[in-house]
Amino acid sequence: MKVSETIIGQVNGTDITAYTLTNPNGISLTAMTYGATITELLMPDKNGKTENVILAMDSLDDYVTHRPYYGATIGRIAGRITKGAFALDDKSHQLVVNEGANQLHGGPAGLDTRVWDAEIQASADEASIHFTTTDADGANGYPGTLSVTVSYTLTTDNEWKVTYRATTDQATLFNPTNHVYFNLSGDINKPILQHELQLNSAVFAELGDENLPSGALLPAEGTPFDFRNGGKLAIAAEQNHPQTQKVAGFDHPFLLQHDDGKPDAILSEAESGRSVKMYTDQDCVVIYMHNAAIDKYTIAGKPVIQYAGITLETQALPDAINQEGFGDITLRPGEVYAAETIYKFEVQD
Numbered sequence: 516m517k518v519s520e521t522i523i524g525q526v527n528g529t530d531i532t533a534y535t536l537t538n539p540n541g542i543s544l545t546a547m548t549y550g551a552t553i554t555e556l557l558m559p560d561k562n563g564k565t566e567n568v569i570l571a572m573d574s575l576d577d578y579v580t581h582r583p584y585y586g587a588t589i590g591r592i593a594g595r596i597t598k599g600a601f602a603l604d605d606k607s608h609q610l611v612v613n614e615g616a617n618q619l620h621g622g623p624a625g626l627d628t629r630v631w632d633a634e635i636q637a638s639a640d641e642a643s644i645h646f647t648t649t650d651a652d653g654a655n656g657y658p659g660t661l662s663v664t665v666s667y668t669l670t671t672d673n674e675w676k677v678t679y680r681a682t683t684d685q686a687t688l689f690n691p692t693n694h695v696y697f698n699l700s701g702d703i704n705k706p707i708l709q710h711e712l713q714l715n716s717a718v719f720a721e722l723g724d725e726n727l728p729s730g731a732l733l734p735a736e737g738t739p740f741d742f743r744n745g746g747k748l749a750i751a752a753e754q755n756h757p758q759t760q761k762v763a764g765f766d767h768p769f770l771l772q773h774d775d776g777k778p779d780a781i782l783s784e785a786e787s788g789r790s791v792k793m794y795t796d797q798d799c800v801v802i803y804m805h806n807a808a809i810d811k812y813t814i815a816g817k818p819v820i821q822y823a824g825i826t827l828e829t830q831a832l833p834d835a836i837n838q839e840g841f842g843d844i845t846l847r848p849g850e851v852y853a854a855e856t857i858y859k860f861e862v863q864d
């Protein structure tokens with residue numbers, strides 16, 4: 516496996532390094548130390564044409580200025596925390612809020628805004644970038660000093676493995692994700708509505724006010740949320756359901772069924788022949804279709820279109836600390852948080 520690195524700029528006086536891992540099948544992954552962010556994933560199509568299949572900004576400064584979350588490591592908590600507040604061990608905590616009265620994606624100084632350290636590990640079959648950072652006690656309002664490692668591994672089997680490890684010195688919360696947006700056409704000016712999705716999920720979490728979970732887990736059967744047998748993403752954009760109308764598509768957590776050996780999700784695009792199979796040990800995947808740009812910016816001189824990409828953000832159910840039955844996202848001293856998601860890339864003629 517080939518590994519290269521280059522300094523792409525500075526943030527607050529610190530050099531930002533981008534690492535590129537290339538396998539023998541023409542797939543390469545580039546990720547930078549700012550936000551432990553994947554910034555390029557090049558793969559061939561069925562005619563051998565190699566293109567970037569994820570959304571990326573034109574420059575490091577654009578990531579810093581606009582915070583699009585494209586490809587970024589999100590944490591301590593992905594998604595929204597109601598009122599930015601929670602109770603843990605009978606103690607109330609108030610987080611720093613950054614979306615109205617709520618906290619989104621770890622707050623104003625979330626893990627995607629940090630400069631991470633990085634180490635490379637490479638062998639014949641795979642190469643990894645091990646990003647590490649320490650999130651100080653009280654950062655964005657979270658208790659405990661959190662030590663985090665996020666590893667991106669590219670293999671000769673065309674897999675991108677995203678692995679998390681974390682420890683803390685005080686009881687805290689941790690529910691990270693990667694916010695990569697896929698557009699398998701290789702053209703960010705083509706909406707992903709003709710992409711096919713097959714999703715092994717029979718239940719989704721309803722969104723209430725302010726896009727917070729309402730607490731209800733609803734059956735997908737007979738709704739636009741049932742992609743167990745596959746379908747085009749245009750189904751979600753048609754918005755013939757109150758929940759898709761609410762956010763102009765999907766911005767929803769889907770509970771995964773995890774049938775042994777089967778991918779939890781398969782995203783594919785017929786024209787290029789490209790597909791990505793997703794396998795995860797996480798309870799859920801949040802699927803967001805870039806329904807609305809989060810800020811005003813251009814890429815290659817053009818405003819980003821609606822539905823320019825689709826996320827597959829694997830995680831525990833959002834706002835779990837405040838929602839009965841959404842799972843446990845606490846991390847305590849002596850425990851090691853561990854999670855892994857694999858995206859496997861394939862091309863069919």
Ligand code: G6D
Pocket residue numbers: 583584726766803809
């Ligand atoms: C919007 O509601 C969506 C989030 O799910 C997404 O992560 C963000 O845009 C980028 O806030």
